[in-house]
Amino acid sequence: xxxxxxxxxxxxxxxxxxxxxxxxxxxxxxxxxxxxxxxxxxxxxxxxxxxxxxxxxxxxxxxxxxxxxxxxxxxxxxxxxxxxxxxxxxxxxxxxxxxxxxxxxxxxxxxxxxxxxxxxxxxxxxxxxxxxxxxxxxxxxxxxxxxxxxxxxxxxxxxxxxxxxxxxxxxxxxxxxxxxxxxxxxxxxxxxxxxxxxxxxxxxxxxxxxxxxxxxxxxxxxxxxxxxxxxxxxxxxxxxxxxxxxxxxxxxxxxxxxxxxx
Numbered sequence: 001x002x003x004x005x006x007x008x009x010x011x012x013x014x015x016x017x018x019x020x021x022x023x024x025x026x027x028x029x030x031x032x033x034x035x036x037x038x039x040x041x042x043x044x045x046x047x048x049x050x051x052x053x054x055x056x057x058x059x060x061x062x063x064x065x066x067x068x069x070x071x072x073x074x075x076x077x078x079x080x081x082x083x084x085x086x087x088x089x090x091x092x093x094x095x096x097x098x099x100x101x102x103x104x105x106x107x108x109x110x111x112x113x114x115x116x117x118x119x120x121x122x123x124x125x126x127x128x129x130x131x132x133x134x135x136x137x138x139x140x141x142x143x144x145x146x147x148x149x150x151x152x153x154x155x156x157x158x159x160x161x162x163x164x165x166x167x168x169x170x171x172x173x174x175x176x177x178x179x180x181x182x183x184x185x186x187x188x189x190x191x192x193x194x195x196x197x198x199x200x201x202x203x204x205x206x207x208x209x210x211x212x213x214x215x216x217x218x219x220x221x222x223x224x225x226x227x228x229x230x231x232x233x234x235x236x237x238x239x240x241x242x243x244x245x246x247x248x249x250x251x252x253x254x255x256x257x258x259x260x261x262x
Contacts, residue, residue, distance in 0.1 A: 029107055034081065035260040039088055040114045042107045043079040049104060052081040054259075055188050055224055056145050058214060058243070061258055062226040063186040064091030069141035073098060073178050075128045075171055080108035080121075082143050087117050092141060095121040098131050132174035139178040142185045146171040148193075169200055176204040176231070185229045191222035201229045212240040218247065 028049075029042040034057065043051050060082045063072075072092035074083035076099065083095040097112075099105040105125040112121045124131055146168055168189070175185045185206055189197045191213055198208050206229040213222035222242065244252050251259070 028103070029110075034085070035088070038260065039084060040111065041079060041081060041084070042110050042114065043081075044104065044107070049101075050078055052079065054245075056081040057085060057259065058224070059143055059145050059186060059188040059226060060085035060089065060091070062188075062212060062228070063141060063143050063184070064089040066184070066228075068092065069139075069184070070094065071096065071139055072141040072143060073135075073139045073175075075142060075144040075174055075178075076100075076146060077108055077123070078104045080111045080123075082145060083108075083121060084111055084115060084117070086141075086143065087120055088115075093120065096135075096138075097121060097123045098128050099123065099125060100127055101125075128174040129170055132177040136177050137180040139180060140183050142175040142178050142183065144171050144175060144185075144187050146187065146189065148190050168197070169203075172200045172204050172206065176206055179206075179231060181231075183231070187227050187229070188224055189227070191225045194225040194227070197225065197227060201227070202234065205231050207232065207234040208237045210238050210240065212243055214243045214245065216245050218244050 028045055030045050032041045032043060032052075033039060034041055034052075041052060043049075056078075064086060068090060069086075069092045071094050072083065072086055073096045074080070074086070077083055077097035078099060078101075080097050080099075083092075083097050086092040086095055097105070097108045099108060102125060105123050108123045112118050112123070172187075175187075179185055185201070187197060187201070194211075194213075201208060208227050208229050210228040212226045214224045214226065215222050223245075243254060245255050246252060
């Protein structure tokens with residue numbers, strides 16, 4: 001069986017410049033920050049693995065917009081940016097970080113400890129499909145920033161192939177298994193593939209209830225889409241106003257607020 005990791009190719013907006021730009025020779029990690037230095041993030045050095053981008057932060061903010069979850073699962077968590085942001089925002093009391101790669105899962109554990117949340121999260125290393133079968137129905141919230149490239153399509157570097165290539169359906173099926181009654185499932189995906197995302201969710205009995213498109217500028221086509229889905233009856237999809245990232249070369253006020261930049 002092919003393994004499934006996570007992490008999508010997206011804009012690099014929102015991740016602060018490295019606080020310590022040189023990778024630690026022992027761990028291969030750089031020490032970066034998010035939200036104006038308020039959240040510490042150890043992640044792979046450039047060229048050695050998948051690094052967090054703004055899509056992860058947009059997903060976490062989108063998922064945090066409604067009620068607090070007792071237990072959230074972050075599928076394909078990488079070094080943990082989505083789940084860490086959920087904890088920081090108080091959107092989840094406990095987060096389970098599911099990641100197949102041993103290096104990035106170790107970084108996720110380090111990030112929980114570095115930010116003082118060792119008791120509020122757990123890192124589970126393994127294939128999302130296997131973990132979902134073992135922990136069926138435990139989640140009140142599932143978040144996922146899946147690979148945007150299907151296997152055999154597109155060009156990605158060898159060191160990032162596991163994070164950037166994967167089967168969307170496998171992540172959706174895992175999310176459905178993990179989701180308990182009345183659970184929310186939130187995904188971020190390429191905007192031009194939004195129909196495929198909604199169809200894949202619906203095939204597993206998850207129906208879109210809230211959606212927001214993100215545009216680089218007012219004039220640009222949508223770059224990504226954020227979708228919240230629930231199990232149950234179809235219908236009732238609420239499309240939010242678009243989120244615009246930049247205007248006249250600067251972050252929009254909403255993006256400045258979202259990223260908590262000073």
